[in-house]
Amino acid sequence: MSEERRLEVLRAIVEDYVTTREPVGSRVLTERHRLGVSPATIRNDMATLEEEGYIAQPHTSAGRVPTDAGYRLFVDRLAEVRPLTVPQKRAIETFLSEAVDLDDVVVRAGRLIAQLTGQVAVVQYPSLRRSGLRHLELVPVAEDRLLVVVITDTGRVEQRFCEVPAGADGATVLDEATLAELRARFNAAAAGKRLAELPVAFTAVVEAVGPSVAGVAGAVADLVVDTLGQEGEERIVLAGTANLARSESTFEQGLSPVLEALEEQVVLLGLLTEMSTDGVGVRIGHENRLDGLTEASVVVSDYGSGGDPVASLGSIGPTRMDYPGTIASVHAVARYLSRVLPG
Amino acid sequence: MSEERRLEVLRAIVEDYVTTREPVGSRVLTERHRLGVSPATIRNDMATLEEEGYIAQPHTSAGRVPTDAGYRLFVDRLAEVRPLTVPQKRAIETFLSEAVDLDDVVVRAGRLIAQLTGQVAVVQYPSLRRSGLRHLELVPVAEDRLLVVVITDTGRVEQRFCEVPAGADGATVLDEATLAELRARFNAAAAGKRLAELPVAFTAVVEAVGPSVAGVAGAVADLVVDTLGQEGEERIVLAGTANLARSESTFEQGLSPVLEALEEQVVLLGLLTEMSTDGVGVRIGHENRLDGLTEASVVVSDYGSGGDPVASLGSIGPTRMDYPGTIASVHAVARYLSRVLPG
DNA sequence: GGATGGCACTCAGCGATCGAGAGTGCTAAG
DNA sequence: CTTAGCACTCTCGATCGCTGAGTGCCATCC
Numbered sequence: 001m002s003e004e005r006r007l008e009v010l011r012a013i014v015e016d017y018v019t020t021r022e023p024v025g026s027r028v029l030t031e032r033h034r035l036g037v038s039p040a041t042i043r044n045d046m047a048t049l050e051e052e053g054y055i056a057q058p059h060t061s062a063g064r065v066p067t068d069a070g071y072r073l074f075v076d077r078l079a080e081v082r083p084l085t086v087p088q089k090r091a092i093e094t095f096l097s098e099a100v101d102l103d104d105v106v107v108r109a110g111r112l113i114a115q116l117t118g119q120v121a122v123v124q125y126p127s128l129r130r131s132g133l134r135h136l137e138l139v140p141v142a143e144d145r146l147l148v149v150v151i152t153d154t155g156r157v158e159q160r161f162c163e164v165p166a167g168a169d170g171a172t173v174l175d176e177a178t179l180a181e182l183r184a185r186f187n188a189a190a191a192g193k194r195l196a197e198l199p200v201a202f203t204a205v206v207e208a209v210g211p212s213v214a215g216v217a218g219a220v221a222d223l224v225v226d227t228l229g230q231e232g233e234e235r236i237v238l239a240g241t242a243n244l245a246r247s248e249s250t251f252e253q254g255l256s257p258v259l260e261a262l263e264e265q266v267v268l269l270g271l272l273t274e275m276s277t278d279g280v281g282v283r284i285g286h287e288n289r290l291d292g293l294t295e296a297s298v299v300v301s302d303y304g305s306g307g308d309p310v311a312s313l314g315s316i317g318p319t320r321m322d323y324p325g326t327i328a329s330v331h332a333v334a335r336y337l338s339r340v341l342p343g
Numbered sequence: 344m345s346e347e348r349r350l351e352v353l354r355a356i357v358e359d360y361v362t363t364r365e366p367v368g369s370r371v372l373t374e375r376h377r378l379g380v381s382p383a384t385i386r387n388d389m390a391t392l393e394e395e396g397y398i399a400q401p402h403t404s405a406g407r408v409p410t411d412a413g414y415r416l417f418v419d420r421l422a423e424v425r426p427l428t429v430p431q432k433r434a435i436e437t438f439l440s441e442a443v444d445l446d447d448v449v450v451r452a453g454r455l456i457a458q459l460t461g462q463v464a465v466v467q468y469p470s471l472r473r474s475g476l477r478h479l480e481l482v483p484v485a486e487d488r489l490l491v492v493v494i495t496d497t498g499r500v501e502q503r504f505c506e507v508p509a510g511a512d513g514a515t516v517l518d519e520a521t522l523a524e525l526r527a528r529f530n531a532a533a534a535g536k537r538l539a540e541l542p543v544a545f546t547a548v549v550e551a552v553g554p555s556v557a558g559v560a561g562a563v564a565d566l567v568v569d570t571l572g573q574e575g576e577e578r579i580v581l582a583g584t585a586n587l588a589r590s591e592s593t594f595e596q597g598l599s600p601v602l603e604a605l606e607e608q609v610v611l612l613g614l615l616t617e618m619s620t621d622g623v624g625v626r627i628g629h630e631n632r633l634d635g636l637t638e639a640s641v642v643v644s645d646y647g648s649g650g651d652p653v654a655s656l657g658s659i660g661p662t663r664m665d666y667p668g669t670i671a672s673v674h675a676v677a678r679y680l681s682r683v684l685p686g
Numbered sequence: 687g688g689a690t691g692g693c694a695c696t697c698a699g700c701g702a703t704c705g706a707g708a709g710t711g712c713t714a715a716g
Numbered sequence: 717c718t719t720a721g722c723a724c725t726c727t728c729g730a731t732c733g734c735t736g737a738g739t740g741c742c743a744t745c746c
Contacts, residue, residue, distance in 0.1 A: 705728105
């Protein structure tokens with residue numbers, strides 16, 4: 001009983017089960033795949049595969065179904081990359097290039113993945129923490145309030161209101177000239193810098209300005225450093241939730257746990273960053289520690305302008321998913337997305 | 344057979360069916376509600392109600408179920424407003440007041456409605472078209488590109504990139520002084536104005552500036568007017584999708600059509616604005632022309648700072664929903680939201 | 687030793703049958 | 717107009733037996 005053929009059998013089982021959604025038996029296996037041996041032989045192989053934990057049968061006298069371990073082996077050693085078709089590639093390219101701003105890019109990427117995979121798509125906005133600062137704008141909105149607009153080199157724009165402490169003499173210091181000075185100083189200090197370097201650069205600014213505006217400068221500096229550093233500020237969008245309902249029957253526990261997990265954006269975000277790796281990462285079924293996703297698999301890739309990853313995107317579907325196809329789609333969208341991002 | 348009692352029977356049927364989720368028969372009706380008559384009498388009433396189209400039976404020898412028309416009658420004439428409990432009110436108030444920015448307010452409002460109603464929540468961002476302009480900011484990001492940041496009086500911030508036409512002599516005109524002038528002029532012209540007044544005000548600005556910067560000014564003016572005017576720029580967020588799965592069995596056609604309808608943000612937006620009315624609007628089942636929502640009901644209220652509505656929010660659930668409760672929740676959140684909005 | 691054919695065994699799924707129970711509509715009487 | 721009584725209908729759940737798919741094992745063959 002060659003190991004090689006046994007793996008071939010596993011591959012056949014996975015592929016068949018993914019397309020038919022039904023437990024696959026030894027007979028159909030020999031019919032649909034040129035394995036060159038009889039059903040009886042296959043049965044022996046299947047028995048071994050079951051012992052090894054790669055497949056299981058839902059009940060006696062049913063065919064076999066891959067286990068999480070089986071899928072894992074499949075993606076690690078058996079799956080061949082299946083490149084997208086030319087029309088698909090073109091669709092991605094044109095659809096993404098039509099986007100008018102970052103929001104648009106992100107939702108379009110989501111739609112694309114949802115469409116290509118027929119599953120749920122997750123797209124994380126470019127992480128503030130991993131972006132550089134392109135520009136900082138200060139806008140007075142009231143006597144003692146300032147709107148601080150932060151523009152990152154990935155095109156993301158965040159705004160925060162900033163309470164301005166009164167000057168030493170109790171008077172506000174928000175005249176246009178002061179603002180212009182602060183604006184210029186901050187931007188000069190931050191130009192092209194990564195987030196990690198901002199605290200230092202900004203402290204220098206705060207120290208350099210006159211004591212009358214140091215309070216304002218400090219407040220702004222703190223706000224910016226906080227904003228860019230807060231994990232809570234990461235954002236993600238979903239697409240293709242309706243696709244879940246289509247594969248509803250696949251989830252033994254029903255859709256609720258999955259939908260609930262998807263609504264927990266913080267947790268989802270944790271999953272994305274945790275999975276973030278070079279290339280495409282795959283989590284299968286119970287490999288996800290998240291309760292709601294034990295019947296689901298997650299395929300994630302990071303993306304970013306140039307070489308540096310700034311965020312992740314991916315696709316979530318039933319463990320019984322088309323791994324090669326999903327991986328290819330996620331990978332392709334991530335790559336094109338990296339290309340169209342400003343940077 | 345008094346008309347009055349018949350309506351009372353209808354109310355009883357609706358209320359029972361909403362809580363039990365099961366067709367309700369004449370016997371339980373007399374047991375659970377003090378109608379003061381025998382089951383036989385109720386049966387006569389029910390026969391009439393059925394003729395009139397307010398109730399129906401799924402099959403012979405099952406209880407009755409309200410039809411869309413039945414719910415409609417219930418909502419219009421039978422439902423009593425059920426005020427929220429004090430803890431609920433307090434929860435709304437504190438949860439909304441903890442929001443740090445507009446995004447946060449909107450998602451929190453969504454969560455609240457989802458939580459209170461146990462259904463899906465829809466919250467529209469303050470409409471750009473119905474907002475006033477608070478501030479306009481111009482930020483140079485490249486030789487020939489300008490980032491235009493628009494801040495509305497509802498706290499919404501939108502940004503667009505603007506290609507800057509070269510000056511008459513072919514040189515770019517994006518020095519800081521020019522920008523400062525433009526910024527000042529635009530803001531002076533727009534101060535406190537509604538969108539409808541912007542085109543005129545901005546044309547005046549474009550004409551007032553020197554010919555060398557008229558091109559830039561015109562480009563910016565067009566961009567702003569377009570951005571604020573575009574219907575496509577309206578945004579909405581969803582919350583509580585997972586709640587759908589819980590009432591999954593209620594949807595004969597399954598969740599797919601509903602989820603699909605919810606993903607069509609443009610269509611959903613159309614529904615919201617179409618339903619926008621004074622107070623709370625209700626669409627029941629087939630009253631929604633949208634295919635996916637024929638088994639669902641939509642409860643919508645508009646909200647806005649001061650008297651002017653700037654957008655809508657609502658809740659979507661199965662036709663068999665708790666109308667008084669849903670209406671109360673939507674109404675309450677809309678009111679509190681109006682209060683915390685800047686303006 | 688691995689591959690194979692044969693064979694007995696197991697068990698989910700399907701359809702048919704049946705009875706109980708819920709609920710109705712009708713009729714006749716109060 | 718209301719009500720009690722009654723016959724009738726139909727869903728739902730349980731039971732049962734069958735069929736067919738699929739397996740595991742054993743003896744055999746290369």
